[in-house]
Amino acid sequence: MPAKFTPKVVTANALLEGDVVYLTARDEWSRRLSDAKVLTDEADAQIRLIDASARASEVVGVYLADVATTDAGPKPTHFREDFRTRGPSNYAHGKQVEAL
Amino acid sequence: MYRYTDFDTAFVAERNAQFRAQVERRIDGSLTEDEFKPLRLMNGLYLQLHAYMLRVAVPYGTLNSAQMRQLAMIADRWDKGYGHFTTRQNIQFNWPKLRDVPDMLDALAEVQMHAIQTSGNTIRNVTADHFAGAAADEIADPRPVAELIRQWSTDHPEFQFLPRKFKVAVTGSPNDRAVTKAHDIGLRMVRNDAGDAGFEVIVGGGLGRTPMIGKIINSFLPEADLLPYLEAIVSVWNLLGRRDNKYKSRIKITVHEHGLDDIRARVEERFALLKSAFTGIDQQLYAGIKADFAPPAFSTRDTGPFDLSYANDPVFRAWVDSNVNAHRAPGYAIAQISLKAHGATPGDATSDQMRLMADLAAQYGHDELRVSHEQNIVLPHVHKADLPAVHAALKTLGLATANIGKISDIIACPGMDYCALATARSIPVAQEIATRYNELKLENDIGDLKIKISGCINACGHHHVGHIGILGLDRAGVENYQITLGGDHTETAQVGQRTGPGFAYDEIVPAVERIVDTYLSERTDADETFIDTFRRVGMTPFKTALYGEAEKRAKAA
Ligand code: HEM
Ligand code: SF4
Numbered sequence: 001m002p003a004k005f006t007p008k009v010v011t012a013n014a015l016l017e018g019d020v021v022y023l024t025a026r027d028e029w030s031r032r033l034s035d036a037k038v039l040t041d042e043a044d045a046q047i048r049l050i051d052a053s054a055r056a057s058e059v060v061g062v063y064l065a066d067v068a069t070t071d072a073g074p075k076p077t078h079f080r081e082d083f084r085t086r087g088p089s090n091y092a093h094g095k096q097v098e099a100l
Numbered sequence: 101m102y103r104y105t106d107f108d109t110a111f112v113a114e115r116n117a118q119f120r121a122q123v124e125r126r127i128d129g130s131l132t133e134d135e136f137k138p139l140r141l142m143n144g145l146y147l148q149l150h151a152y153m154l155r156v157a158v159p160y161g162t163l164n165s166a167q168m169r170q171l172a173m174i175a176d177r178w179d180k181g182y183g184h185f186t187t188r189q190n191i192q193f194n195w196p197k198l199r200d201v202p203d204m205l206d207a208l209a210e211v212q213m214h215a216i217q218t219s220g221n222t223i224r225n226v227t228a229d230h231f232a233g234a235a236a237d238e239i240a241d242p243r244p245v246a247e248l249i250r251q252w253s254t255d256h257p258e259f260q261f262l263p264r265k266f267k268v269a270v271t272g273s274p275n276d277r278a279v280t281k282a283h284d285i286g287l288r289m290v291r292n293d294a295g296d297a298g299f300e301v302i303v304g305g306g307l308g309r310t311p312m313i314g315k316i317i318n319s320f321l322p323e324a325d326l327l328p329y330l331e332a333i334v335s336v337w338n339l340l341g342r343r344d345n346k347y348k349s350r351i352k353i354t355v356h357e358h359g360l361d362d363i364r365a366r367v368e369e370r371f372a373l374l375k376s377a378f379t380g381i382d383q384q385l386y387a388g389i390k391a392d393f394a395p396p397a398f399s400t401r402d403t404g405p406f407d408l409s410y411a412n413d414p415v416f417r418a419w420v421d422s423n424v425n426a427h428r429a430p431g432y433a434i435a436q437i438s439l440k441a442h443g444a445t446p447g448d449a450t451s452d453q454m455r456l457m458a459d460l461a462a463q464y465g466h467d468e469l470r471v472s473h474e475q476n477i478v479l480p481h482v483h484k485a486d487l488p489a490v491h492a493a494l495k496t497l498g499l500a501t502a503n504i505g506k507i508s509d510i511i512a513c514p515g516m517d518y519c520a521l522a523t524a525r526s527i528p529v530a531q532e533i534a535t536r537y538n539e540l541k542l543e544n545d546i547g548d549l550k551i552k553i554s555g556c557i558n559a560c561g562h563h564h565v566g567h568i569g570i571l572g573l574d575r576a577g578v579e580n581y582q583i584t585l586g587g588d589h590t591e592t593a594q595v596g597q598r599t600g601p602g603f604a605y606d607e608i609v610p611a612v613e614r615i616v617d618t619y620l621s622e623r624t625d626a627d628e629t630f631i632d633t634f635r636r637v638g639m640t641p642f643k644t645a646l647y648g649e650a651e652k653r654a655k656a657a
Contacts (some may be wrong), residue, residue, distance in 0.1 A: 008218075011368055012149055015126075015127070015198065016127070016147070016197060016199060017151065017197055017198075018147055018150070018151040018152040018196075018197070018198065019150055019151055020149075020150060027193050033239070053599050056129065056132050057128075057129040060133050060147055061133075061147065065343035073395055077577075079574075079577070079578070079579060080149075080516060080574075081498055081515075081520075083149065083517070083525075084149060084150070085151050087496075088150065088518055088527075089517050089525060089527070090445045090517055090527045090528065090531065091180075093180050094150045094151075094193065095150075
């Protein structure tokens with residue numbers, strides 16, 4: 001039996017600013033993970049990944065990142081993805097600034 | 101200092117214009133990312149975790165005050181008001197926007213700087229002893245050699261698609277401050293018995309996944325043969341080096357797989373062919389470059405003000421004792437400015453700090469600054485009489501930390517706070533160790549101790565050659581830190597040995613404390629440094645301190 005498909009979001013870096021973005025249900029790029037559409041079906045996730053990867057004039061490095069679904073929306077399951085939602089830990093120079 | 105010729109200026113301007121057009125074509129969609137990526141990397145532009153990063157070459161770590169001021173201007177105008185000085189004597193800007201990068205490159209060109217060959221499979225920025233031209237123990241200034249190599253290697257048509265990156269370091273002093281044994285090629289300037297100048301050529305050193313100490317391929321290469329010999333080495337590797345597996349592509353693996361004697365024979369054969377192609381132009385060029393590095397006009401002055409402050413001001417005295425080194429000119433000193441204030445990010449300087457350092461170089465330092473591979477800034481030529489004024493000025497902006505070579509003078513790579521390749525963070529580990537030892541007030545008692553931290557196996561933080569090396573890994577989705585002990589980055593270079601299993605993020609600082617406590621209790625007296633104690637007592641007491649007796653018994657069983 002293949003491994004069970006875990007919930008995912010489509011994520012990338014914005015072409016112009018380089019910062020982390022997530023794909024929303026309306027196929028727009030958002031800076032916030034909470035806006036991201038959570039994908040629970042593998043075939044659907046693959047199609048959205050391929051479509052998003054074709055948007056080369058908007059983003060760079062598109063991939064699927066694992067998330068956990070919670071009442072407060074999707075949450076990262078790996079520390080790397082957690083840092084990507086916030087920014088560096090030595091200065092509040094990333095998304096931490098906006099989150100305040 | 102070397103000044104651009106008309107050719108250099110035109111070359112950099114043309115590259116910048118090309119890159120500006122490439123950025124435009126990327127933004128308007130006519131270039132895909134796959135097409136654009138190699139172009140941006142050729143110009144030092146990376147995409148990291150949260151933003152782009154622009155890596156600017158500071159050739160052999162030397163810059164003047166106008167260049168430092170321009171870096172400050174760039175930090176303010178297009179970045180977030182700071183820059184990160186790196187172990188490769190470069191500066192990195194962590195937050196540029198793609199559209200702004202061409203303007204940043206033009207601003208760099210105004211002060212004869214660029215980002216060419218700071219990335220990609222080319223011959224990278226040549227690094228050199230940061231005390232070059234100033235050190236009391238120096239045979240000759242290595243920077244003219246480094247500049248010659250830079251001119252030869254920049255845009256060298258044969259070497260734009262090498263199997264992998266290629267790094268060269270040069271030292272002119274027997275005390276190796278340029279880590280020559282951990283580079284693809286390390287050059288040590290030496291004299292033979294007849295007194296002729298030449299090089300000891302070391303090949304196949306490197307860190308990363310497979311750390312190796314370089315081996316001597318030629319113990320005396322006459323000065324005039326340098327470029328044909330280097331060209332022979334790089335071209336032998338260019339053909340033999342493995343392109344099927346990037347983990348086996350560096351010259352260290354080629355030397356390891358073929359054996360030093362085989363490589364030497366091939367290099368000699370190639371050298372014999374190439375030597376006649378270098379018709380002496382390189383030597384004319386070298387003579388011209390040497391003139392550009394003529395020593396500044398040192399003055400003879402009374403060192404009275406220095407002696408007075410040294411006798412009466414304990415804070416100044418502590419700073420001099422740890423941050424000031426012997427200069428070859430009488431009355432002069434080399435002053436190191438620590439970018440490691442306790443708790444700060446190693447290697448970072450704000451634009452205000454950059455401007456202050458530029459002002460001090462202009463006023464007291466013959467207009468010269470250096471970036472050290474240990475991520476500090478050096479004022480190489482300061483008269484001792486001026487040191488009290490320099491120190492007082494540095495204090496105003498948090499730049500007077502007296503910790504060079506101490507436990508808080510940590511090399512740390514950007515790690516997972518910035519780097520897309522990282523498997524764990526390194527900056528906060530450095531910050532916490534420094535903060536902890538500042539609280540304990542043990543730093544001076546501990547003395548010389550190099551901690552070096554990398555956030556992944558690539559080893560940008562030189563952890564293999566740290567007295568205490570820390571490597572951040574991802575173990576089943578949590579940060580885990582492996583420790584090595586006994587590494588050495590000097591002329592007696594050695595790769596550190598692993599202590600055993602790694603430590604979780606919140607266990608790593610206590611683990612370092614147990615290692616340091618073990619050193620303090622094992623050393624014969626305060627004069628026996630950490631590395632000497634480790635070499636004498638070996639790994640066992642440190643292992644016991646880290647893992648307890650149970651672990652040791654389990655191993656023995
Ligand atoms: C953030 C972007 C960076 C990336 C993507 C990066 C990438 C790499 C990679 C892939 C290697 C391994 C090369 C190999 O073994 O073949 C490496 C090695 C190295 N890098 Fe970096 N690095 C980065 C930042 C830095 C910084 C900030 C420094 C200086 C502080 C640095 C200095 C070095 C050094 C000294 C080595 C090891 C020596 C060697 O074997 O070449 N790197 N880097
Ligand atoms: S060692 Fe790894 S984490 Fe650190 S800068 Fe190099 S590639 Fe990034």
